[in-house]
Amino acid sequence: MTELTRYERPLLKFITCGSVDDGKSTLIGNILYNSKLLYSDQIESLKTESLNGSCDGELDYSLLLDGLLAEREQGITIDVAYRYFSTKKRSFIVADTPGHEEYTRNMAVGASFADLAIILIDASKGVLIQTRRHARICALMGIRHFVFAVNKMDLIGFDEKRFNDISSDIARLREELSLQEYTLIPLSAKSGDNVISRSPNTPWYDGKSLIEYLEDTDTSGDNEETGFYLPVQRVCRPNQFFRGFQGQIESGELHVGDELTVLPTGETARVKQIFSGFNEVEQASRGMPVTVSLDREVDVSRGSVFTRATQDDSIKVAREITGTILWTDDEKFSIHKDYLIKLGTSQIYAQVKSIEYTIDVNTGEHVATSELSKNEIAVCHISFIDSVAVSEFNRHRTLGEFILIDRVSNMTAACGIVNAIHDSDGKREYTPQNIRLHLLRQKSGVFNFGGLGSTADQETLGRLAGEVEQKLLQQGRLVYYYRNTGAEVSREVLRSLTESGIIVLTVKASPESAEYVKDLDPALENTGTDSIVKFIAEQTAYEL
Amino acid sequence: MQDLAHLDKLEAEAIYIIREVAAECEKPVMLYSIGKDSSVLMHLALKAFYPEKPPFPFLHVDTTWKFREMIRFRDETAVRNGIQLLVYTNQDGVDRGINPFDHGSAYTDIMKTQALKQALAKYGFTAAFGGARRDEEKSRAKERIFSFRNRDNAWNPKNQRPEMWKLYNTKIEKGESIRVFPISNWTESDIWQYIKREKIDIVPLYFADTRPVIERDGNLIMVDDDRLKLRPGEKIEYRRVRFRTLGCYPLTGAMESDATTLDEIIRETNEAKVSERSSRVIDHEAQGSMEKRKREGYF
Numbered sequence: 001m002t003e004l005t006r007y008e009r010p011l012l013k014f015i016t017c018g019s020v021d022d023g024k025s026t027l028i029g030n031i032l033y034n035s036k037l038l039y040s041d042q043i044e045s046l047k048t049e050s051l052n053g054s055c056d057g058e059l060d061y062s063l064l065l066d067g068l069l070a071e072r073e074q075g076i077t078i079d080v081a082y083r084y085f086s087t088k089k090r091s092f093i094v095a096d097t098p099g100h101e102e103y104t105r106n107m108a109v110g111a112s113f114a115d116l117a118i119i120l121i122d123a124s125k126g127v128l129i130q131t132r133r134h135a136r137i138c139a140l141m142g143i144r145h146f147v148f149a150v151n152k153m154d155l156i157g158f159d160e161k162r163f164n165d166i167s168s169d170i171a172r173l174r175e176e177l178s179l180q181e182y183t184l185i186p187l188s189a190k191s192g193d194n195v196i197s198r199s200p201n202t203p204w205y206d207g208k209s210l211i212e213y214l215e216d217t218d219t220s221g222d223n224e225e226t227g228f229y230l231p232v233q234r235v236c237r238p239n240q241f242f243r244g245f246q247g248q249i250e251s252g253e254l255h256v257g258d259e260l261t262v263l264p265t266g267e268t269a270r271v272k273q274i275f276s277g278f279n280e281v282e283q284a285s286r287g288m289p290v291t292v293s294l295d296r297e298v299d300v301s302r303g304s305v306f307t308r309a310t311q312d313d314s315i316k317v318a319r320e321i322t323g324t325i326l327w328t329d330d331e332k333f334s335i336h337k338d339y340l341i342k343l344g345t346s347q348i349y350a351q352v353k354s355i356e357y358t359i360d361v362n363t364g365e366h367v368a369t370s371e372l373s374k375n376e377i378a379v380c381h382i383s384f385i386d387s388v389a390v391s392e393f394n395r396h397r398t399l400g401e402f403i404l405i406d407r408v409s410n411m412t413a414a415c416g417i418v419n420a421i422h423d424s425d426g427k428r429e430y431t432p433q434n435i436r437l438h439l440l441r442q443k444s445g446v447f448n449f450g451g452l453g454s455t456a457d458q459e460t461l462g463r464l465a466g467e468v469e470q471k472l473l474q475q476g477r478l479v480y481y482y483r484n485t486g487a488e489v490s491r492e493v494l495r496s497l498t499e500s501g502i503i504v505l506t507v508k509a510s511p512e513s514a515e516y517v518k519d520l521d522p523a524l525e526n527t528g529t530d531s532i533v534k535f536i537a538e539q540t541a542y543e544l
Numbered sequence: 545m546q547d548l549a550h551l552d553k554l555e556a557e558a559i560y561i562i563r564e565v566a567a568e569c570e571k572p573v574m575l576y577s578i579g580k581d582s583s584v585l586m587h588l589a590l591k592a593f594y595p596e597k598p599p600f601p602f603l604h605v606d607t608t609w610k611f612r613e614m615i616r617f618r619d620e621t622a623v624r625n626g627i628q629l630l631v632y633t634n635q636d637g638v639d640r641g642i643n644p645f646d647h648g649s650a651y652t653d654i655m656k657t658q659a660l661k662q663a664l665a666k667y668g669f670t671a672a673f674g675g676a677r678r679d680e681e682k683s684r685a686k687e688r689i690f691s692f693r694n695r696d697n698a699w700n701p702k703n704q705r706p707e708m709w710k711l712y713n714t715k716i717e718k719g720e721s722i723r724v725f726p727i728s729n730w731t732e733s734d735i736w737q738y739i740k741r742e743k744i745d746i747v748p749l750y751f752a753d754t755r756p757v758i759e760r761d762g763n764l765i766m767v768d769d770d771r772l773k774l775r776p777g778e779k780i781e782y783r784r785v786r787f788r789t790l791g792c793y794p795l796t797g798a799m800e801s802d803a804t805t806l807d808e809i810i811r812e813t814n815e816a817k818v819s820e821r822s823s824r825v826i827d828h829e830a831q832g833s834m835e836k837r838k839r840e841g842y843f
Binding site (some may be wrong): 009010011064078079080081082083084091093105106108109112113141233234236237238242244246247248275277278287288289291302328340342343345347397398401402403405410411412415 | 704
């Protein structure tokens with residue numbers, strides 16, 4: 001076989017994960033060092049830095065990866081590091097991820113990027129909670145190939161029985177998580193047994209060395225999906241004669257003349273031109289960034305998805321899903337908070353309506369709860385303010401992955417995948433009115449004190465309205481007590497205030513304003529402000 | 545179905561990122577340092593939007609100490625590609641006579657870091673593309689593709705936002721900004737392969753030629769103009785050299801080489817015994833020096 005040049009070699013993206021001190025960084029450092037992939041100045045600084053470290057002057061490979069000052073000071077990995085290397089057969093990008101529970105979200109960042117996961121297990125400790133957590137997150141993020149690297153075999157005298165015990169624990173975990181493809185390799189990251197080549201210390205092991213396994217794993221079919229789709233990233237208008245749509249083909253092929261369906265509108269048009277880079281082409285396929293123009297004017301903007309009417313219905317237009325999410329924010333989940341969902345190239349307001357359950361990372365048990373904090377996994381219902389093109393994660397990845405962004409802190413609060421799509425109950429329009437409803441989380445309304453033949457005087461009613469205003473504000477409602485200072489309550493003002501989404505309180509509004517006004521029951525006035533507040537809160541409650 | 549080849553995958557990833565920023569960020573700019581990575585980045589931007597021109601300007605932070613050939617190349621490139629090029633220099637630093645010979649790391653801070661901050665503030669840019677790659681240096685290997693800067697332009701490596709799949713969260717508050725690195729996952733070797741495949745023009749300094757150099761502190765420094773004063777014992781020699789990276793001429797070491805074609809450069813790169821940044825004088829100072837500078841706002 002002739003040697004492939006670097007850019008012709010197939011690329012494998014993988015991560016190393018597992019619990020703290022299971023030797024992730026050491027393993028990668030060992031591969032880089034022993035594959036002669038380091039430059040001489042990097043080796044020199046590794047030698048110098050190792051002298052100051054905790055390895056008694058022996059080379060501390062983890063220093064090759066723990067590049068942040070805080071990591072070196074504490075001797076731990078905080079964030080994911082990416083390294084690039086190649087062997088004669090394959091190019092690799094490896095993401096070395098942190099083992100501490102506190103930094104799980106950084107580990108998940110690495111997992112979202114990888115095709116294969118190496119999960120390290122300390123042979124002397126066996127399968128730990130963190131091993132199970134990481135395996136679960138890898139499976140959640142869509143990784144299909146797993147290597148359980150049973151490390152530190154040298155510390156237990158390369159004991160075959162111990163290895164077999166761990167192997168049966170992993171078999172159970174595999175079943176629980178329905179892992180697709182997995183293997184176990186006994187190794188020592190520090191001394192190199194079974195890392196690059198097979199070790200004489202494990203004569204009872206007849207499998208591949210780690211590097212051999214990485215070189216041979218076939219990932220080419222992993223992202224195979226049926227049908228065609230292209231989420232539109234942006235509209236390109238270089239001049240008044242050309243209107244093109246730019247995005248990446250996520251699945252299938254595209255040809256000039258193809259009839260496309262535009263989601264969510266459902267309009268159709270034919271492909272007029274395809275640009276790939278600086279060239280006009282007749283066809284393009286999966287993975288390619290393109291610019292497409294159509295034969296007629298249709299409503300297309302960022303977030304639209306091109307697909308074909310003739311293919312299966314796995315891409316749907318909907319505004320409600322069930323998803324599995326990993327909470328990544330330091331702040332706990334709150335049902336009262338507003339989020340933006342980013343899914344494909346759509347980004348719109350969303351609401352987590354309910355949490356079905358969280359998943360105990362250790363036992364896999366479902367726990368009924370309404371609480372959710374950092375690094376927890378939960379299944380929940382999410383609805384959007386408008387319909388978007390969406391798919392189940394196992395059908396079309398790019399339309400089945402999403403993140404939730406906290407609207408106030410801008411933090412990426414969660415990442416998740418779509419398990420199920422719920423049919424739309426009619427399309428809601430993305431009007432300013434609807435957006436305000438969602439932003440303010442309330443329906444507007446005018447509440448009139450002293451209608452319906454109330455006998456209370458102006459002054460009492462005014463005081464009551466003032467108190468109700470104060471209490472509603474404290475509950476987080478946007479409310480305004482509109483004081484009629486002698487003159488009539490203006491119908492026009494009430495209309496404007498209502499349209500702006502505010503809850504309005506008035507006293508003795510005139511019959512002309514009746515169109516906007518809800519008279520409060522005089523009986524309520526007698527039961528006090530709390531009853532009125534409760535009544536108004538119920539009247540103006542809004543759910544997406 | 546055949547998977548895309550390695551370079552096509554890297555290209556697609558970069559173009560996707562560049563388009564996302566153009567679609568979501570309020571006021572982006574692409575930093576242009578004239579080097580090989582910047583040349584690749586500009587090429588990717590031209591490709592990403594074709595038949596439209598990139599919908600943002602390019603910015604060169606000029607320290608006034610770049611190689612003369614770089615400046616000539618920069619101005620020709622802007623015209624050839626029909627892009628909008630902004631050039632910014634920290635005039636206060638120039639007036640104070642800040643230079644790489646007398647001021648060491650203060651020079652880098654004032655003429656590069658401070659100049660960049662001033663330029664971003666002057667134009668109100670909210671997102672700046674850079675050509676940094678993760679294989680260059682250990683703290684870069686830790687950085688996200690979308691890297692956030694607070695109001696003081698500082699990076700907080702201990703609390704980076706999660707970055708999942710290709711769902712980039714571009715939300716920021718007023719005064720904050722984002723650095724975006726579309727070629728994070730490229731290696732030095734990928735850059736050269738791509739330059740060759742796409743026939744991208746690069747500064748001739750990357751190719752070997754006979755050039756006037758002196759030996760100083762273990763580096764070969766090219767005498768690009770008369771601002772470089774010879775120290776006792778130093779003498780100008782004409783040697784066949786080229787540059788592996790390009791920066792300010794007094795701070796950039798040349799390497800002896802006969803490589804005059806891209807194929808020869810690629811062969812040299814793949815056989816290199818020392819890393820790319822070893823020719824940058826400022827990087828060796830102390831462990832973590834790159835991270836420290838980045839926390840202060842260096843690109």
